[in-house]
Amino acid sequence: MRQQRSAETRVKILEAALDLFRERGFPESTMREIAARSGVATGLAYYYFASKDAIVLEYYQRALEDLGPLLEPAQQHKKVEDRLNAILEAKFQYFEPNRRFLGALMSNAADPASPLSPFSEPSRPIREFDFAQFQRALDETGVSIPKDLAPHMAKILWMYQMGILLFWIYDRSENQSRSRQLVKRSVGMVVSLLKLSNLPLLKPARKTVLDLVAILEG
């Protein structure tokens, strides 16, 4: 019973926080306000969440879990490019209400040391959960991938996705139309490259890319 109440308090705080973030944006929402809106003392927010950032991280985690089922339709397309397009479009739509404050996640994105970075250790489970979607898209569409590239392809697509999402978050065009254009254009290019990479002629090029990936991963 203790746990139940505790869990409820936790989500009460989480939801008050997300409401505030949506209304006022992330930097404008204070921990005191979040606590007040939850009818709770300031310190309690820190009992349940390690930091203000951690609240966003938790939202992002839940979001990806919610997103699983929502991606099901996207994963029905036969062609890889259609799947990638549909996956990205689904994410755009799902995250749209929170687009503004998701910038908070990205503002520290470049710093791999920040726990909020998509590349950080704390966000590893989230990241790997996300990899799986791309792996599935590759597996099920049976697109042919050179053996040497195969183990890294999902990761590469994930990085591509992060770039797109970064652009989308800061996209000020009407209805983020520029992001949609970017996707339409770049998905085609990515898939073309992927297919081209099968040419035996391009083995040295693949080697270079693989070396780069190896260096990037340490």
Add this chain to the structure above:
Amino acid sequence: MRQQRSAETRVKILEAALDLFRERGFPESTMREIAARSGVATGLAYYYFASKDAIVLEYYQRALEDLGPLLEPAQQHKKVEDRLNAILEAKFQYFEPNRRFLGALMSNAADPASPLSPFSEPSRPIREFDFAQFQRALDETGVSIPKDLAPHMAKILWMYQMGILLFWIYDRSENQSRSRQLVKRSVGMVVSLLKLSNLPLLKPARKTVLDLVAILEG
């Protein structure tokens, strides 16, 4: 005479700040400490610098000016790839003492709204000063660039450089050897692509890249 004293105070604060940043890192250095070390009241630091971030921005600006002459030897190479390599190596060496706290510049890098971002409006002059180096390398080595790509090539190289620097800043390998590897590998690839792009066959590919650049720039 008033100006003289004023300017001296300004650099006194700037240098105390940079010393502290180097010793303790950016987040660990407080404005109070900076002021104290300059023998000055806290508020005065804000009379001369709009914010803590602004101090870093000013350092970066001066750094690029210092860097001009230092890049002269690099700009003597005949081959583009050698120039690019040398330019990056020169930057590595110059920035090395401040590598740690330059992360402060990058941690907000992803947020184009942050004044500290290399893509922000406040850092435009700095950025364009930097473009020029790449433009010169392209011009003077006479590497052939398709007409449609030419106006954007320096910008593209600059973005490539920012990626490399980002990696270098967070590179924990001994002597940042991984960054050097990354440069050696990737410069070759970039130049190969550039040369390949001249093939008439690749006109559609160029068109795609140009569309992407256009979308990215809005």
Add this chain to the structure above:
DNA sequence: ATGTTCAGTTGAACGTGTTCAAAAACAGTA
């Protein structure tokens, strides 16, 4: 000399994220 002006300087105060010692509420046991 005296007064005026204003760049230069001060330090207290504000609001922030975060910490922490203490209090309260609870669960289990006697």
Add this chain to the structure above:
DNA sequence: TACTGTTTTTGAACACGTTCAACTGAACAT
């Protein structure tokens, strides 16, 4: 019921970046 230990909750306190009203003093005008 009373005692004990744990989990939950409180709110004051801390250090930070930043702001601001007030003060200082050199340069200049009268």
